[in-house]
Amino acid sequence: MPVLASHRKPRTKVRTTTPAVGFTTAALASVTLLSTQNATAAPAEPKPAIEDVQKKVDELYRQAGSATQQYNRAKAASTTQRAKVDTLLSDVAKRTERINEARRELGAYAAAQYRTGGIAPTATFFLADDPQGYFDQSRLMSRATERQQKAVDDFRTQQAEASKKRAEAVKSLEKLTETQTALRASKQTVQTKLTEARALLSRLTAEEKARLAELERKKEAEAREKAERLAARQAAEAKEREAAEKKAREEAAKEAAEAGGSGSGSGSGSGTGTGTSPGPGTGTGTGTGAGSGYAAKAEKVLAFARAQIGKPYVWGATGPSSYDCSGLTKAAWREAGVTLPRTTWDQVKVGTRVATSDLQPGDLVFFYDDISHVGIYKGDGMMIHAPKPGANVREESIYYMPIYGSVRPA
Numbered sequence: 001m002p003v004l005a006s007h008r009k010p011r012t013k014v015r016t017t018t019p020a021v022g023f024t025t026a027a028l029a030s031v032t033l034l035s036t037q038n039a040t041a042a043p044a045e046p047k048p049a050i051e052d053v054q055k056k057v058d059e060l061y062r063q064a065g066s067a068t069q070q071y072n073r074a075k076a077a078s079t080t081q082r083a084k085v086d087t088l089l090s091d092v093a094k095r096t097e098r099i100n101e102a103r104r105e106l107g108a109y110a111a112a113q114y115r116t117g118g119i120a121p122t123a124t125f126f127l128a129d130d131p132q133g134y135f136d137q138s139r140l141m142s143r144a145t146e147r148q149q150k151a152v153d154d155f156r157t158q159q160a161e162a163s164k165k166r167a168e169a170v171k172s173l174e175k176l177t178e179t180q181t182a183l184r185a186s187k188q189t190v191q192t193k194l195t196e197a198r199a200l201l202s203r204l205t206a207e208e209k210a211r212l213a214e215l216e217r218k219k220e221a222e223a224r225e226k227a228e229r230l231a232a233r234q235a236a237e238a239k240e241r242e243a244a245e246k247k248a249r250e251e252a253a254k255e256a257a258e259a260g261g262s263g264s265g266s267g268s269g270s271g272t273g274t275g276t277s278p279g280p281g282t283g284t285g286t287g288t289g290a291g292s293g294y295a296a297k298a299e300k301v302l303a304f305a306r307a308q309i310g311k312p313y314v315w316g317a318t319g320p321s322s323y324d325c326s327g328l329t330k331a332a333w334r335e336a337g338v339t340l341p342r343t344t345w346d347q348v349k350v351g352t353r354v355a356t357s358d359l360q361p362g363d364l365v366f367f368y369d370d371i372s373h374v375g376i377y378k379g380d381g382m383m384i385h386a387p388k389p390g391a392n393v394r395e396e397s398i399y400y401m402p403i404y405g406s407v408r409p410a
Contacts, residue, residue: 053200
């Protein structure tokens with residue numbers, strides 16, 4: 001046994017390096033991957049310029065205003081449609097009840113015929129105690145049957161028409177409800193964008209916020225300068241008109257005096273005095289524009305609008321504690337006895353279109369190409385309006401936003 005043992009090859013312990021190689025390879029791969037990712041990663045997105053932030057927020061507010069008008073229109077249409085549907089359903093119910101009454105009467109008549117055994121008319125005639133009475137009763141029953149049948153036919157026709165209208169109204173209401181839901185979802189999307197914009201503003205440094213405030217002040221100053229130029233131009237034109245009217249009155253008075261002759265010289269003095277007397281009255285009438293009636297209405301409108309200054313803008317609101325832009329104009333003109341539509345898109349179609357240079361207090365000024373905003377002109381290039389979310393009703397230059405056009409509602 002020892003000899004055999006001496007021929008055995010001793011075992012040698014071989015240390016495998018596979019795990020080490022595996023770890024090393026994985027480590028190298030990780031380093032390579034990280035290096036590759038770092039090398040190919042896109043550079044950090046540059047921070048937007050303050051001017052771009054301002055433009056983005058302004059655009060989002062405009063989109064919110066447009067979505068608000070869509071919501072207002074859908075809400076108004078939905079309310080009107082609901083009233084129509086309720087009225088129609090009530091009418092259908094009344095018609096159905098009347099038809100059921102007619103059917104009950106016909107059923108009673110049919111039952112009476114059944115109880116008589118259904119005797120033939122000839123047999124009934126011969127068996128009758130009073131043939132003349134038979135004829136009278138037969139004619140009466142015939143007329144009654146015809147009337148009842150005609151009534152049933154009429155009611156059925158009315159019921160069919162009412163059912164058709166009811167189906168149309170319900171379908172239309174469902175469509176309006178769906179549209180309103182979609183508009184609310186769209187509004188929520190815009191609000192989300194506004195939230196993102198506000199978050200972006202909140203991340204600005206103090207220096208950037210100061211720069212943004214400076215840009216806003218510059219924008220407001222430029223708008224005020226344009227308003228002042230418009231006010232000066234309107235004042236100059238009014239002065240020219242007054243001078244021309246005064247000259248026309250003086251010439252008319254002079255012609256009247258000359259026509260009176262020397263014999264009425266003293267009278268011409270009083271005539272001149274008379275001519276001077278109505279002068280201021282005429283001048284005042286001209287100063288109020290097309291007529292004193294509109295001026296009186298505009299005064300009520302502006303008095304109401306001024307009383308709302310400081311109240312918050314809330315989309316879809318019509319007062320009394322908050323307003324959106326068209327809600328404020330609608331409420332203000334209601335004080336003057338004028339009913340305006342709910343949306344800017346419909347309000348712009350009311351009354352007479354006027355040029356910016358011819359604006360008078362009380363006129364409505366509309367903004368942006370999509371007519372998504374409106375304000376009440378107060379004179380001197382200024383307006384009262386409910387600006388946007390986060391702001392209050394205030395006075396502002398009509399040139400703060402791009403003007404679409406203007407109307408005189410009454």
